[in-house]
Amino acid sequence: MKITLPIRVGVVGLGQRGLQHLKVLWKLQQEGIVHIITLIDTYADNLAEDKISQHVDGFRLGQIYTSTDFFGTLKSIPLDAIYFAIPPSIHKGEIVSSAQAGIHIFAEKPMSLYLNEVVEMEQEIASNGVIATVGFQQRYDSRFEAAQRFLSDKEIVMISMIMNSTLEAHSVKHTHTEKQGGPINRIWTSNYQWSGSTVVEAGIHQVDLMRYWAGDIAWVEANYVDRDSSDIVDGGDNPYAYQVTFGFASGTIGNLILSRLRKVFYTDNYNSILWTHGHLKFEPDGVAAYHYEGAYPPDQTPSREEIRHLLPLAGQRNATEEISRAFFNAIATGDEQVLRSTFSSGMYSLVAVLGANLSHQLNGQRIYLDELLTNSEFEWFRQK
Structure with a gap:
């Protein structure tokens, strides 16, 4: 209507x-x-x-x-x-x-x-x-939109996204968590009970982008490095580091590696999308596709300039x-x-990251998302 x-x-x-x-x-x-x-x-x-x-x-x-x-x-x-x-x-x-x-x-x-x-x-x-x-506003970012258009007719084989950040990078929030049994400093995003882990609170962005480019996720495997109890300050108990592997229905493999360290104050990241005959990278001057378009095999190894192609981008917009x-x-x-x-589609990005939490709890067991949603053996995990 x-x-x-x-x-x-x-x-x-x-x-x-x-x-x-x-x-x-x-x-x-x-x-x-x-x-x-x-x-x-x-x-x-x-x-x-x-x-x-x-x-x-x-x-x-x-x-x-x-x-x-x-x-x-x-x-x-x-x-x-x-x-x-x-x-x-x-x-x-x-x-x-x-x-x-x-x-x-x-x-x-x-x-x-x-x-x-x-x-x-x-x-x-x-x-x-x-x-x-x-x-999931990143689907409306011109860089990621250009990547989606470019990859739409490619066979994606692997997506790798790495983000190393710091525990101190979390900002003070507005919810009075100290009045609800949460962190006294109101930084609930660093607390596992409130945020569901960095994979759920932040990594869901990267996972949704992977789904935007590569389609449905079928299974997930994960291992986290839990934070030592002696290193928890003001309820900031989310794990140190996370390694998550996603298996897509298409056969694509997704790799998500995250960290939230204390006393570092340095962040960096790496993103790579591989299709059968090329790489896609997000670089400072744009989205670059690395692939060879000439006669094959070439007489000599092509230069970087010959294989690097910047994708056309729409004007910069507020996603x-x-x-x-x-x-x-x-x-x-x-x-x-x-x-x-849509909500019904976006729900599956959430299912994937919650599945990563479950996999870690089960020592890295492969979790099939359809079973996670329906099998009685996981009812304990699904309920509030």
């Missing part, structure tokens, strides 16, 4: 990511695409105009309704769409209730740390016919803005095909 602009929208969770979305929504409201109706957060200080305006230029509450009571607001305030940007471990049925009310949903990832909970979300979204997307524009376009036209990640 099509909806006339402006689309009435609310935001649940005015933390770091919620504020980034609100900044975009504030811009889209000036364009007449949306009308911001309500802002909801468990903590009233996150709803103060003075605080929000530090992150959103020119922001004024005006007639925007603020509340710390989600379910009460859902019953009393008419909305067309809601953004959810809350920690994945503390959902309490908000997305399910919104779907049942026929409200379109933008859910930040990870959507949950519990498979039964996210499956219930997906089922209610589908049965109530609402449009829903997951915040967070672009995913919101796509979301509202889908709502306005009633056509979710414009979305690059």
Whole structure:
């Protein structure tokens, strides 16, 4: 069903990511695409105009309704769409209730740390016919978009993504975790119980990009190096390092290597996509495809300049803005095909990273994702 602009929208969770979305929504409201109706957060200080305006230029509450009571607001305030940007471990049925009310949903990832909970979300979204997307904004980044176009007719054999970062790189969040039994410094992204591990909290981005380029993941194997208890500060207990292998239905192999070390203050990364006859790299001056196009075999080994091809890129865009524009376009036209990640599709990026956690717990056992979702032997892992 099509909806006339402006689309009435609310935001649940005015933390770091919620504020980034609100900044975009504030811009889209000036364009007449949306009308911001309500802002909801468990903590009233996150709803103060003075605080929000530090992150959103020119922001004024005006007639925007603020509340710390989600379910009460859902019953009393008419909305067309809601953004959810809350920690994945503390959902309490908000997305399910919104779907049942026929409200379109933008859910930040990870959507949950519990498979039964996210499956219930997906089922209610589908049965109530609402449009829903997951915040995988990197699919709207011009570099990754160019890679997807280029690789669409290639046989990808391996994707490797490495990110070495630091525990200190996590920023202080806005959720009062110290009042909910969480980290006293509010850096919940470094805590396993709250974030679900670095693979789930951050690596889900890389995994979703792998799926964007190579399709469905069939299985996962993982081994983590757990953090020593003597090296845990302020609840930052996520593992030191992670090695995860993904097997795709197409036969592609994906490698994800992550680390979060303390007392290092240095980060680096490496990304490589291999297809049967070439490499694709993300380099400082663009996306470079390395492959030979001349007569084969060549008379002599081609130079780097001969085999390096920069892919054409669309103009630089704000990916967070672009995913919101796509979301509202889908709502306005009633056509979710414009979305690059529906909730039902994005759910499988979450299944893959949660499967990595399970594999590590089972000493690196290969976990098939369809079995993870359905077999009774994994019910203990799926439940909240």
